[in-house]
Amino acid sequence: MKAKIVITPKKAVVDPQGKTVQSALEHMGYTGVTAVHVGKYIEIDLAPGADKAAAQQALSGAAHKFLSNPIIEDYKLEITE
Amino acid sequence: MNFAVLQFPASNCDQDAIHAIRLLGHSARYVWHKETSLGDVHAVIAPGGFSYGDYLRCGAIARFSPVMQAVKQFADNGGLVLGICNGFQVLAEAGLLPGALIRNRDLQFHCEHIYLKTATPDSPFTNKIPAGKLLKIPVAHGEGCYYADKETLDRLVAHRQVLWQYCDANGNLTDVANPNGSLMNIAGICNESRNVAGLMPHPERASESLLGSDDGKWIFESIFGALEKKTAAKVA
Numbered sequence A: 001m002k003a004k005i006v007i008t009p010k011k012a013v014v015d016p017q018g019k020t021v022q023s024a025l026e027h028m029g030y031t032g033v034t035a036v037h038v039g040k041y042i043e044i045d046l047a048p049g050a051d052k053a054a055a056q057q058a059l060s061g062a063a064h065k066f067l068s069n070p071i072i073e074d075y076k077l078e079i080t081e
Numbered sequence B: 001m002n003f004a005v006l007q008f009p010a011s012n013c014d015q016d017a018i019h020a021i022r023l024l025g026h027s028a029r030y031v032w033h034k035e036t037s038l039g040d041v042h043a044v045i046a047p048g049g050f051s052y053g054d055y056l057r058c059g060a061i062a063r064f065s066p067v068m069q070a071v072k073q074f075a076d077n078g079g080l081v082l083g084i085c086n087g088f089q090v091l092a093e094a095g096l097l098p099g100a101l102i103r104n105r106d107l108q109f110h111c112e113h114i115y116l117k118t119a120t121p122d123s124p125f126t127n128k129i130p131a132g133k134l135l136k137i138p139v140a141h142g143e144g145c146y147y148a149d150k151e152t153l154d155r156l157v158a159h160r161q162v163l164w165q166y167c168d169a170n171g172n173l174t175d176v177a178n179p180n181g182s183l184m185n186i187a188g189i190c191n192e193s194r195n196v197a198g199l200m201p202h203p204e205r206a207s208e209s210l211l212g213s214d215d216g217k218w219i220f221e222s223i224f225g226a227l228e229k230k231t232a233a234k235v236a
Helices: A016-027 A052-067 B014-023 B067-076 B086-093 B150-158 B217-235
Strands: A002-009 A040-045 A073-080 B002-007 B027-032 B043-046 B080-084 B100-102 B110-118 B135-141 B145-147 B162-167 B186-190 B196-199
Touching (some): A002 A052, A052 A073, B002 B014, B014 B027, B043 B067, B043 B086, B067 B080, B080 B217, B086 B100, B086 B196, B110 B186, B145 B186, B162 B196
Parallel strands (some): B002 B027, B002 B043, B043 B080, B080 B196
Antiparallel strands (some): A002 A073, B100 B145, B110 B135, B110 B162, B162 B186
């Protein structure tokens, strides 16, 4: 069982990394890019046989409390078998 | 007065903080992050550095160190806590200060002297700073851009929680004088109870003229003064 968490900067927060990457893409000749946002991807391996619902709840708490900073980041949590 | 200077794995400005406090005539001791008690101290400094390698987010892991329970308790009881640079990041992550520090807007690490305008003398961290005096203090950070949502910023302003702002040599709050893109040129703030403060610049590196400026000493002198008043009030 794996937990996959994608953390992205909130839209209201300035994302200079995203802007820099966008600028680089444009300079490299990629057209039609309207925005780039750079975030984080965290993968957590869970012991086999874990209860999926319990894991979802526990890791959601961890994602909110620790893995992301809700002031500046949003997160998406997915648990896969 | 006794100061506790916290040490997290990869804090690296703890020695400078200890040195500055002792140089200015007071006593200071290291408190390792695993300790669960601060001991008999009057104030706590969370120093600069790259605690836990700045992994995940700056200060995100240090805020869960065992010593932080004692720091939170100390702060809840009105104790004075000052976070410098990474220390500011730790206090913000811990929720002891509002807002967050993010990557500098130009993505560059800024290591330079800046000027600070003191926004209010009404705090234990600013009450001895001479009126109108700009503080020349060095910054050294890659993630010092202060961010808070509009509601929080409005509250900071309404409650005079903004303590220091980046300015030019003439005291103007310009964009050019802002090294990291902090909203409202905010360099340092305090909490609503005014006993916890954080700032990105390093006053402990500007407390003796040999290092290029001793303006930072005014921040420590303010803390000493506030503590002396507290002790006098207790005795009375």
